Amino acid sequence: MRGRRGACDAAAGSARDVTLGDNCAVTPSDSRDAAAGDDAGAISGKGCNAAAGTDAFGAPDAPASPGDGAAGAAVASSTTPARTAAAAAAATARIILERRQTTRESFTRQEYQLAMAVLAPGESSRGERSRAEHSRSGRSELSFRAGSPRNDMSLLLIISLVIQVLLIVHCIKTGRNSLWIWALALLSYAGIIAYVAVELVPDLFRSGPARRAARGMKKALDPEANLRRYAEEARVTGGVAARQRYADELTRHGRFEEAIAAYREALKGLYEHDPNLLLGIARAQFGKGEPSAARATLDELARHNPDFRSPEAQLLYARALEAEGNVAQALEAYRALAPAYPGAEASVRYAQLLAAQGEHAQAANVARELLEQARIAPAHYRRAQRDWLDLAERLAAR
Numbered sequence: 001m002r003g004r005r006g007a008c009d010a011a012a013g014s015a016r017d018v019t020l021g022d023n024c025a026v027t028p029s030d031s032r033d034a035a036a037g038d039d040a041g042a043i044s045g046k047g048c049n050a051a052a053g054t055d056a057f058g059a060p061d062a063p064a065s066p067g068d069g070a071a072g073a074a075v076a077s078s079t080t081p082a083r084t085a086a087a088a089a090a091a092t093a094r095i096i097l098e099r100r101q102t103t104r105e106s107f108t109r110q111e112y113q114l115a116m117a118v119l120a121p122g123e124s125s126r127g128e129r130s131r132a133e134h135s136r137s138g139r140s141e142l143s144f145r146a147g148s149p150r151n152d153m154s155l156l157l158i159i160s161l162v163i164q165v166l167l168i169v170h171c172i173k174t175g176r177n178s179l180w181i182w183a184l185a186l187l188s189y190a191g192i193i194a195y196v197a198v199e200l201v202p203d204l205f206r207s208g209p210a211r212r213a214a215r216g217m218k219k220a221l222d223p224e225a226n227l228r229r230y231a232e233e234a235r236v237t238g239g240v241a242a243r244q245r246y247a248d249e250l251t252r253h254g255r256f257e258e259a260i261a262a263y264r265e266a267l268k269g270l271y272e273h274d275p276n277l278l279l280g281i282a283r284a285q286f287g288k289g290e291p292s293a294a295r296a297t298l299d300e301l302a303r304h305n306p307d308f309r310s311p312e313a314q315l316l317y318a319r320a321l322e323a324e325g326n327v328a329q330a331l332e333a334y335r336a337l338a339p340a341y342p343g344a345e346a347s348v349r350y351a352q353l354l355a356a357q358g359e360h361a362q363a364a365n366v367a368r369e370l371l372e373q374a375r376i377a378p379a380h381y382r383r384a385q386r387d388w389l390d391l392a393e394r395l396a397a398r
Helices: 002-011 028-035 069-077 081-103 109-118 121-136 149-173 179-187 189-206 208-221 225-237 240-252 256-266 275-288 291-304 311-324 327-340 345-356 360-375 379-384 386-396
Strands: none
Touching: 149 179, 149 189, 179 189, 208 225, 225 240, 240 256, 240 275, 256 275, 275 291, 275 311, 291 311, 311 327, 311 345, 327 345, 345 360, 345 386, 360 386, 379 386
């Protein structure tokens, strides 16, 4: 008896260094038999006595209170080998629990069953509380590890099913070929890739926003690409249309002198008094800072082309009058043009000129009328005129 106690005390001397060695080895069947108090299930020659002055972790027992000596002697005298083995197994199970919880490792199923089989009811309750605390922190002993292949495959399967359902709904709502429904339902990832490549990607590049974004990116990367192309076309063909495109692009780039020269080169023969070329010259002259020359060119345009009607030419004429300082004539020109102009610029410029002359109430009325018309206009109109409508809101708020 004393030899077995010495072996077990040596094994249980340190709570965190004890392992299932030869002196305290417990099998699942041994543990269950020992917990049930069956002598046949006790481990002969390998038992441990954890009740000799120390607890299961090798720590000294708490001092006994007065009057406990007789009761302790009675319990000690009635201790059987089965109970001794059960106490040793319980000590081993508690050590397993403590080591696993300290190192934050997951239990194997065999370790968990062994620990739960040998713990006394009180110890089991304490273990359950410990497991509950670990569960709240996201560390459950019996759960699979988060990065296990089984969990990864389940997640991929769920994502695949969701994407398949969404693409099938898209196929039905957009009226695509019904064969895509079977392909998406049966081919999984292959069907998804095929549908995206054949149906979605081409639509994406054909859409208006995608084309505008591509043009904007191209212009940002190479702002003079169109200018070079139009210059080459004008040089090679020498036609009036090619020269006009080149001159228009020069005006957009602020190269007004070159633009005027290019326009005048095209004013020959049948196109000597062409209204579009003359309007281009007036636009370039105004941009250059010559409003009087621009107004004179517009007068020439009207004289040679009395039936020509252009809201842009009328707005440019009113702006030239304003720049020259002919405020009264400019106000009259704006007032006649604003209701019929296909945009918000004429009305806003009219309201701005009125406000500059101190006519704030009238300017606010013009701005409010413009905003009322914009509210019932199509959405694309409001997007195109957003900057002018913002100015109108500020004028109306005065």
